[in-house]
Amino acid sequence: MEKLEAAEVVQTDLRTRAEAFAGRQSELETSRDAAIKELDEQRAGVADQRAVVVAELPEGLVSQYQRLREHNGGIGAAPLVGKRCMGCRMELAPSDLNAIKAAAPDAVLRCEECGRILVRTADSAV
Numbered sequence: 001m002e003k004l005e006a007a008e009v010v011q012t013d014l015r016t017r018a019e020a021f022a023g024r025q026s027e028l029e030t031s032r033d034a035a036i037k038e039l040d041e042q043r044a045g046v047a048d049q050r051a052v053v054v055a056e057l058p059e060g061l062v063s064q065y066q067r068l069r070e071h072n073g074g075i076g077a078a079p080l081v082g083k084r085c086m087g088c089r090m091e092l093a094p095s096d097l098n099a100i101k102a103a104a105p106d107a108v109l110r111c112e113e114c115g116r117i118l119v120r121t122a123d124s125a126v
Contacts, residue, residue: 068116077117080124088114101126
């Protein structure tokens with residue numbers, strides 16, 4: 001009888017713990033589902049914004065960007081920060097920086113190392 005009572009106590013404890021885990025799992029699944037829904041909404045909003053921007057760009061530039069994006073792990077353009085391409089994190093050669101400085105403000109520039117489109121910013125060293 002003592003062994004049976006001890007086993008029943010263990011069984012009751014395990015059931016209580018299992019119910020607690022099931023409750024926590026349900027809470028986490030609800031939280032996860034809400035986060036996924038929010039991310040999907042954000043993705044849709046960004047896609048809408050992107051479509052507006054893409055409509056204003058030349059088709060050739062968009063095609064070039066898409067090809068680069070596919071080739072470079074999803075990143076087709078990167079900012080030039082200081083002397084460094086933030087796509088490949090390589091510092092550009094002085095000759096490349098001079099060519100960037102001499103280029104027209106609306107020229108499409110490419111990193112010689114990774115091929116991504118370089119975006120000049122206020123943090124660029126050119």
